[in-house]
Each structure stands twice: as structure tokens, then as C-alpha cells.
Amino acid sequence: MGKCDMTKDFDIIIIGGGGAGLAAGIMARRAGASVMVLEADTKLGGATAHSAAVLYAAGTSTQREAGIANDTPDAMFHYVMTLAGWEANPQSMRIMCEQSGPALEWLRTLGVVFPPDYLVCSGVEEVPRGHPSIGLADALINTAGAEGVEVAYGTRVDKLLIENGRVVGVSADGTELRAGAVIITTGGFGNSPEMIREFFPTAAAHGDWTYAVHYAAPFILGDGIKLGQSIGAAIVGKDTGLLLPTSGLGKWIEAFLPPWIMLVNTNGFRFMDESAPYAVSGYLLNSQHERRAYAVFDEPTLEEASQDLRFADPYHSGAAMPTWEYSLLRASIANGKIFKAGTIAELAGKIGVDPLTLETTIGKYNADCDQNRDSQFFKEMPKRFPVRTGPFYAREVRASVIGQTGAGLNVNEKAQVLDQHGRLIPGLYAAGEVLGCTVGKRYSGGGMGICNAMVFGRLAGSAAAAESVGNG
Ligand SMILES: Cc1cc2nc3c(=O)[nH]c(=O)nc-3n(C[C@H](O)[C@H](O)[C@H](O)COP(=O)(O)OP(=O)(O)OC[C@H]3O[C@@H](n4cnc5c(N)ncnc54)[C@H](O)[C@@H]3O)c2cc1C
Structure with a gap:
């Protein structure tokens, strides 16, 4: 020039x-x-x-x-x-x-x-x-x-x-x-x-x-x-701007949370339909105490749901990277980034959530799953995954990835x-x-x-x- x-x-x-x-x-x-x-x-x-x-x-x-x-x-x-x-x-x-x-x-x-x-x-x-x-x-x-x-x-x-x-x-x-x-x-x-x-x-x-x-x-x-x-x-x-949810397990574009997790805030309560679109999920996450939450799931869910491709990319966009994919989750459990516990109470202790509240939240969630419904947030799913059979897992989730300013x-x-x-x-x-x-x-x-x-x-x-x- x-x-x-x-x-x-x-x-x-x-x-x-x-x-x-x-x-x-x-x-x-x-x-x-x-x-x-x-x-x-x-x-x-x-x-x-x-x-x-x-x-x-x-x-x-x-x-x-x-x-x-x-x-x-x-x-x-x-x-x-x-x-x-x-x-x-x-x-x-x-x-x-x-x-x-x-x-x-x-x-x-x-x-x-x-x-x-x-x-x-x-x-x-x-x-x-x-x-x-x-x-x-x-x-x-x-x-x-x-x-x-x-x-x-x-x-x-x-x-x-x-x-x-x-x-x-x-x-x-x-x-x-x-x-x-x-x-x-x-x-x-x-x-x-x-x-x-x-x-x-x-x-x-x-x-x-x-x-x-x-x-x-x-x-x-x-x-x-x-x-x-x-x-x-x-x-x-x-x-x-747009803040997208993330597990923080890698620097990828996640955009979506997998619908098969149960999400609780640090008070131990669910607060959203886990399958909510990213247009709204980030705002819900950021309005929780400490602006963070935990994805909770159990062993059978990890085995089955994380390998189910139906949950990977709902927009055909290529934007849903495999953060919640089986092998990464296994590796993250092994290196301690995902908490693992034999009981719900032990898991609650590891993530600093009141055990009784977490047990109660999970109890309601599981009862709903048994009836194929979500009476709290009306999540729709082709198949529901209760949190019932240990080991139990929890991973911190935030909405901290900027999708647009x-x-x-x-x-x-x-x-x-x-x-x-x-x-x-x-x-x-x-x-x-x-x-x-x-x-x-x-x-x-x-x-x-x-x-x-x-x-x-x-x-x-x-x-x-x-x-x-x-x-x-
Ligand atoms: C991975 C990813 C996925 C996304 N998916 C979607 C989606 O599916 N749908 C959607 O609506 N939005 C999506 N977005 C957001 C969307 O892509 C952007 O909002 C949009 O493309 C911005 O377009 P733009 O032309 O304003 O800026 P850009 O396309 O970012 O272009 C800006 C250009 O300006 C140049 N530039 C900056 N400063 C200077 C300077 N001082 N002098 C000269 N050049 C400069 C940059 O190098 C760049 O080439 C996504 C974004 C990313 C990164």
C-alpha cells in the first residue's frame, strides 16, 4: 500500500x-x-x-x-x-x-x-x-x-x-x-x-x-x-454477547451440553432443562451462585449415552466437538478432572454441595426418569438416564466461552x-x-x-x- x-x-x-x-x-x-x-x-x-x-x-x-x-x-x-x-x-x-x-x-x-x-x-x-x-x-x-x-x-x-x-x-x-x-x-x-x-x-x-x-x-x-x-x-x-457452556476439558467449541447429564448448581438444585439451546443456557448458568454448576452422571450413563451419536451435533453444524465423548470422559476421570465417587454423599463432598440436597435432587430426577418425564423442567429426551448406579461422576460446567461479542x-x-x-x-x-x-x-x-x-x-x-x- x-x-x-x-x-x-x-x-x-x-x-x-x-x-x-x-x-x-x-x-x-x-x-x-x-x-x-x-x-x-x-x-x-x-x-x-x-x-x-x-x-x-x-x-x-x-x-x-x-x-x-x-x-x-x-x-x-x-x-x-x-x-x-x-x-x-x-x-x-x-x-x-x-x-x-x-x-x-x-x-x-x-x-x-x-x-x-x-x-x-x-x-x-x-x-x-x-x-x-x-x-x-x-x-x-x-x-x-x-x-x-x-x-x-x-x-x-x-x-x-x-x-x-x-x-x-x-x-x-x-x-x-x-x-x-x-x-x-x-x-x-x-x-x-x-x-x-x-x-x-x-x-x-x-x-x-x-x-x-x-x-x-x-x-x-x-x-x-x-x-x-x-x-x-x-x-x-x-x-x-453469547456465552456458551463448557466443561473446560479442552479448548473446543462445545455450544451444547449433552442432554443426558443432570445439572445442579452449587446449592445442589437443578435449575434448567439440560438440553436447553445455547441461546438461553449460558445466561441460566451465569445467573447461578458462583456462575458455575456440576454435570452429574453415573456409570451406565457414561457407558451408553456418551457413545450415542444422536446427542453429538443437533445443528448438523460441525460445531459440537466431542468434549462429552466417551474416551475423553474416561481420560478425564483418570486424571481427576472429573470427580468420581462410590456414593452420592461422597460425590457431594467432593464438589462441595450439601449431600442431603444432592440426594434429594437426584431422587426426584430418578423418579421422573422412571416415569419418562421431567416434572421440574420438562426436558424432552429420546431416552432418559437416571443417576442411580455407581460409580458416580461430576464435572464442573460454566458458560465462559464467547460465541459472539x-x-x-x-x-x-x-x-x-x-x-x-x-x-x-x-x-x-x-x-x-x-x-x-x-x-x-x-x-x-x-x-x-x-x-x-x-x-x-x-x-x-x-x-x-x-x-x-x-x-x-
Ligand atoms: C467457530 C465459530 C462458529 C460460529 N458459528 C456461527 C454460526 O453458525 N452462526 C452465526 O450466526 N454465527 C456464528 N459465529 C459467529 C459469526 O461467525 C460471527 O459473528 C460473524 O461471522 C462475524 O462476521 P464479521 O464479518 O463481522 O467478522 P469476521 O468474519 O470475523 O471478519 C472480521 C475480519 O476483520 C479483520 N480485521 C480485524 N481487525 C482488522 C484491522 N484493524 N484491519 C484490517 N482487518 C482487520 C479480521 O482479520 C477478519 O478477517 C461463529 C463464530 C465462530 C468463530
Whole structure:
């Protein structure tokens, strides 16, 4: 990237070549803009390329192909806002809901496949809106390349250039480039402990247990937030995001707890349906005393359930790693990471839970299992596994793995970045996980991250091109 003294090197500069950046780049190119994507990494794709690529969407052709004809963006909006406790930005959420379907249809035209039989309820919605996809990142990368989106790799933008209150370009390691508009699509901040402490304290509270599923995308460091802050952008959505449950037995992406465990808090009580989707399980775990719980199971359950593949990957996503798989569990018992005891009382002693309470909780659970029901939390299971025959086992569980960070920039309906006073910052757009207005109190379901990246990426690319092409 050479120093340039022209008024404008490109119509659009995009900071970050992940899902949102590539979607923005393609849209901007199609609107006639010259586009440069500056990517800190040596490759494109960001977290998007490592994701399970589930897209949350309503009213799609895929739903109709699966026989679901009655879903609407309106229904999706009411669902996500209710779950978010109306603490997300309604305008941003409305856009995501209305544009989720068009984004999916657009991705199909790029060659992305959404198998109808993969559709899942990826949150707690009544009709399935989680759309697992095949080939999403590759389609974006290939289309961007074929349509003339230029890319500079190994270019980590560290400054926004601003003149008379307008963003006019960027700087990376002292080298400047100018553009009619700049789009920030740098993703979240899950790989930065410092940013997590500041913007996601609930995650930081878990100390060594905290990491982000984004670890394979090294520059997910919150640069976009810092860039925005440096010129007075508002940062919203502090301490929101998705925290996934984990056994802590390995640095993997677990997302799901196995439904065959019985989960108790440190008071010895059950507190949730163990098969609850990750859209809600993390919040339930984090609201328990000491923000932790124990998965309890017995020997026959270990033998049978941990080898039952039905429980491994309910979203066909590849995201459920084999943490609760037989051989790892055996190894973890052997090395003491999983507590083992001959009696429930002894197990209770090992995990610091009142023995009488644990025995009572297990007694109720077992009686329910015998009647093939869960009278406390109404867990549905193809087969139930009581905690009855020793040895008995317990493993600590937390929700400390960051699936998505929710703090970031605030945007208007054209994806233009707003300042701390609610005024737009001319020349600056943003999309994707760098936004702070799209999660709210609860993550609505698997696919909202990709939905944000696709919807706001497309929107930002079109809007920025409309403003920038021919301008300057
Ligand atoms: C393993 C995993 C599974 C997931 N599964 C799902 C799922 O199934 N469904 C879902 O909705 N969400 C999922 N998510 C979350 C989702 O992938 C992200 O929210 C979404 O992809 C973010 O897209 P983005 O374009 O905003 O950021 P990214 O795709 O992360 O792209 C950001 C890009 O910006 C670059 N960058 C950062 N800083 C700079 C800088 N200063 N200068 C230049 N470049 C920079 C990065 O290197 C990166 O390439 C998953 C995430 C992971 C990691």
C-alpha cells in the first residue's frame, strides 16, 4: 500500500475481509464502486470462515421447501425483541429481520446451499429459523475476487483519517489511503482479554475459563471499536454477547451440553432443562451462585449415552466437538478432572454441595426418569438416564466461552456509524460483529451473527457506494 496523494484512492475502503466485509465489497462493486478490502490476516474470511455458517432468517425459500410457509420477518422481530428484553436496538433488529430472507436468497445466487432438511430451531423459536449452510465463506471470497474487489493482506488498519468531521480514509502502520467512504467490518473482540475485561465483564469473570470460539481468526481483537472510539463513535451493548457452556476439558467449541447429564448448581438444585439451546443456557448458568454448576452422571450413563451419536451435533453444524465423548470422559476421570465417587454423599463432598440436597435432587430426577418425564423442567429426551448406579461422576460446567461479542458501534438504518450524541459520522459505515446494537439481553439463536454480517454487510456496501461513487 503506497502513500497516495490523490483525493481518493478508492470509492470504498473496507476494514476487514470477513463475512460482512466481503458482502459489503460485493454490493459496493455491483453498485459501480471501486473497492479495496484491507485485511490484517494473510487470508480472507475472518471468523465467518471458521463458523458453522448457520444463518438465522425468516420467510425464506428454504423454509418453504421444508414445508414451513407461515413464517414472517414480523414474527421474527417480535421473537428476537422479546427475548432480548427490548434491550437491543429495535431499528437494527427490524432491519435484520426484514433483510434476513433477502440475504439468504442472495447467498443462494452466489452458490451457497441451504439444505431444507438441516433447518433447526436454533433458539427457542416456534418455527425453525436456523439455516445451516454449505460453502458460505468460499462463495463470498470467490465472488468478491471474480467481481473485482481488491484486497491488501497483512494490512492492519490502526487509524481513521478525518477531515472537517468526515472520515476520508485510513492509515495502517503509517501508510495512508483515502476513500469516499470507509466501512468497518473488523468483527468482534473475543481474542482480546483487555477488551473482554472492559466490554464483556461477565465473560471476564471466569478468568482462565474464558476464551472465544474465534481463536482461529487471530485479529478478532476489537480494532473496530478502538477505531470508532478514537473519533467519538458511541459504543453500545456493553456486557452483551453469547456465552456458551463448557466443561473446560479442552479448548473446543462445545455450544451444547449433552442432554443426558443432570445439572445442579452449587446449592445442589437443578435449575434448567439440560438440553436447553445455547441461546438461553449460558445466561441460566451465569445467573447461578458462583456462575458455575456440576454435570452429574453415573456409570451406565457414561457407558451408553456418551457413545450415542444422536446427542453429538443437533445443528448438523460441525460445531459440537466431542468434549462429552466417551474416551475423553474416561481420560478425564483418570486424571481427576472429573470427580468420581462410590456414593452420592461422597460425590457431594467432593464438589462441595450439601449431600442431603444432592440426594434429594437426584431422587426426584430418578423418579421422573422412571416415569419418562421431567416434572421440574420438562426436558424432552429420546431416552432418559437416571443417576442411580455407581460409580458416580461430576464435572464442573460454566458458560465462559464467547460465541459472539455484543458490544460495539451503533449504526442507523443505512449502517452509518453514530457518535456519542446520536449524530452520524459522515463517511463511516459499519457492519457485522463490530456492531453493538444487535444482540441485546439474550442471543436469539444460532445464526444471528451471520445474519448481522450478511444483512448489515450488504446494506453498508450499497449505502456507502450510493454516497461515494462519483463523489470526489
Ligand atoms: C467457530 C465459530 C462458529 C460460529 N458459528 C456461527 C454460526 O453458525 N452462526 C452465526 O450466526 N454465527 C456464528 N459465529 C459467529 C459469526 O461467525 C460471527 O459473528 C460473524 O461471522 C462475524 O462476521 P464479521 O464479518 O463481522 O467478522 P469476521 O468474519 O470475523 O471478519 C472480521 C475480519 O476483520 C479483520 N480485521 C480485524 N481487525 C482488522 C484491522 N484493524 N484491519 C484490517 N482487518 C482487520 C479480521 O482479520 C477478519 O478477517 C461463529 C463464530 C465462530 C468463530
